[in-house]
Amino acid sequence: MPARSSFDYAIIRVVPEVERGERINVGVVLICRQRRFLGMRLAPDEARLLALWPQLDMAALRQQLDGLRRVCEGDRDAGPIARLSQAERFHWLVAPSSTIIQPSPTHSGLCADPAAMLDELMARLVALPAPPAPE
Secondary structure (H helix, E strand, C coil): CCCCEEEEEEEEEEECCCCCCCCCEEEEEEHHHHEEEEEEEEECHHHHHHHHHHCCCCHHHHHHHHHHHHHCCHHHHHHHHHHHHHHHHHHHHHCCCCEEEECCCEEEEEECCCHHHHHHHHHHHHHCCCCCCCC
């Protein structure tokens, strides 16, 4: 069994109307410093978002989420934040925000494979459970 390493993660949420306090999980960002891994998965459920906020500009939201992904990946064309170290980019991505895209508090854990853990967190925290099979 491979050695496990510590990791930190936050859920990326869309808060359509901050005053209402409703939010929808749209992604996860995870860092594992020991393995030099920083990754983000995003999967906004447009139907759910529009059900909460019909006037939401989905194109603008997709553009903002893509900007976060590019910063996470260290895309040099994404601006000065994207040129920071992995740890600095993670801290920027999980910093509290008052915009409609907000990170959850940061959580920690241990894993042997940070990419697999990121996929597992996405499945558990972002994807909707499959409906029960008809009888």
